[in-house]
Amino acid sequence: MMANSSAEELLSSLPREEGITSAYSYQYQGFWYAPRSLPGLIDCQNQFQARENDIFLVTAPKSGTTWLKAVLYALMNREACHPQDPAHPLLKQNPHQLVPFLEILKPTEYDSVSNSSDKSSSRIFGSHIPTASLPKSIIKESKIVYLCRDIKDTFVSLFHFTSHRSSPISLENAFNLFCRGVSISGPIWDHILGYWKESVERPDKVLFMRYEEMTDEPHAQLRRLAHFIGKPFSQEEENSGLLDQIIKLCSFDGLSKLEVNKTGNWISNVRNDSFFRSGVVGDWKNYLTAEMASKLDQITEEKFHGSGLYMT
Template structure:
């Protein structure tokens, strides 16, 4: 994996037509890929079509991987869409993913080492990994640094960088899909909206729909991860099944201090809602 990343960095150049999707693991990447693919290709593949690619291929096989790459997109004219998630839910989701796919992650040389090293050190509980996360030890670096960099770029270059929140997308999927389509340069027409095309794409790409498809119950992606591993709960607030309120408040405080003055906030903060 590391050799492939190094080679890609020297050979891949972004161009104006390109649209890149970015996120830390388990922030809504699979869902965003499905929504973007279905929206961009709706003229070729109707969302109601029984042969739609998303009904027969995992979203990660429909939209290629450039994972863990530092791509220089500024000045290229390409567009970048970034999705973030409440760090508490993201950590819980990634923890569960790593437990299921630890062997594959280690084999391809990415996030599994985080879990593997933790286990080697005797850190086999969620609470132990939570400590690592609070220290900023996470694949890709500290969560708050990654999110903040993309947030700043979205403020500086709104026509080139679209910043999305997973929770907002769940709360208003139709509205956010329209925003997504407009950003990608393929806004929905009045006729499409009246015909219910937006809602059809939302339904096709919903967690329940994708999770229930045979292709996502069986088989593996091109990187050997089991398709089913990408679909768990997708809920807001699942962290409450893993963290105490004190743990949640501690992590919220770390993130809030790191992002203070930026204008970036997270709706799931325990100091705000719980």
Template sequence: MSNMRGWFVQNSHMKASDSELDDNEITSSPQREKWCGHQFLFKFQGFWFTKTYLETTKRVVETLKPLTGDVILASFPKTGTTWLKAILHSILHPSPQHQNHPLALNHPQELVPSLETNLYVDKGTELDGGYKNPEFLAVKDPQEARILATHIPYQILGDILNSSDCKVVYVTRNPKDTLVSLWHFLQKSSDVEKDPWEVGAAVDQFCRGVVPFGPYYDHVLAYRQESLNRPEKVYFLTYEDLKEKSKNHVRKLGEFLGCPFDQSEKGEEKIDEIVKMCSFETLSSVEVNKSEETSSVFPLPYSSFFRKGEIGDYKNYLEEKMIARIDSVTEEKFHGCGFMYGI
């Protein structure tokens, strides 16, 4: 893998001060494609980004310096990120199960900030070039883990992740459910209301990889391969397996993150508490998670992160020919690499 930090130094079209893209350079780029709501995606290092997330991704690669105790939650959009944020926070920052539990008062997106969609988004301030990087996160104890989320592909972020002893947890989800969840998520955008992203178009672009942070298949396979090469570094799991074996994965995640649960009845009770507190039923009933308010940096309401959380919901929205097309790509991309998943 090439050194991405060096790439940014060598390319003069990047602004040295804030890495923002020049509008003329973006609009004239041949590697762009319209996707929904009059928006364009731009191709960078083999992956597709919105203008904002391309800028923030470059900021992340230029400046992020993971600490030894950091935990990086990586994922493709709409694959269970919010759920894992809640679980990881509960494991690393245990709290008694009462009304003042952090997850009862805060949206998981606020407890575990995302690099390119939160911390590195320009907030229009003078602090640190207008955005707030992880160095400004309050860490009371240098040994205490920071949990940071990202959708950035391993192909782009790998050198940064491997520059420290940080841990990486990666979650993926059935491609059909991933697509349907993404499609629903975007329906709450005002841009989509003006220019609908039809399901047929969504299937076509997903299969071709032209969705934010896509191609989905390349994204998943790179993190999976790294988990096979370095299981002590990367913990890879699927949404479906997490739902079926929640307690088992919470226990294994505790071990992976260096905070194992006691092999006792008390330890089992703690695991049960985490599974219950982080369940879709519990989290979706919390007032802040039902709110139509938006965060300071994300345009969609908090409630948009909780819809159904069901496995196989795609059957209610995709036609047979759409399912067949996605399965065909899945067989080629996943099964062809020995990853028997997604069909």
């Protein structure tokens, strides 16, 4: 693990701005990070070695990460842990415990991750790391599932996530920082574009998914995800209602009512229930003015122009 003195020295050398979810954010390799996440990111860049059958679920923060972690875990482990099993791990543990963020793990913990029954060496990791900063072995060896969400909803969810801050930040201040790209793993547009381009160039290695499509057509998206990770549903599984069972187990309503997700802290001062606020598509309409929404749409259109990616 990066020594405290080395971490402090690094932070002191980086551009710093006010943060949305923390007092300060630091710019590293073109993106912004909270001070506590940078040492782990640098550790994994230097020490993590991906395996060919590792699977990485990558998102910009507050894009549906918790939900897709649950879905991916249930999908990968459906033979060993049937979704209707009353002792299913998702009923007892937070999805972030079952599918850990790579950049939060210590280097000594990389090889101990064993969250898939598919093969003895399979591992599932979550991450918010942009393509520019991913450990090279991940790009070369592993499959990546990328989930994006309407940027207006992403911002509103991110703002509500600031409730654990010691000093509150106003919606207007957070919005201005977000529009300037000063958000965790932001600019969000660069984050999304990086994985979009990878998915176009290497569709066998990078699957690009949308939160809204998962909400609108969960069966089709579940089949798509299962096929991508090499575990397509058999006709027998289809006939038995397994897809519906996985969708029910991993539903926002179901997960949010579990005791493990209503109480306690998964990490430091971040409450487990803060990962289960709303999940509603279009919730931004309750918080953003028409002018704010228009500004985010305009930035998104300008950033994505010519890429083939449309999100507004």
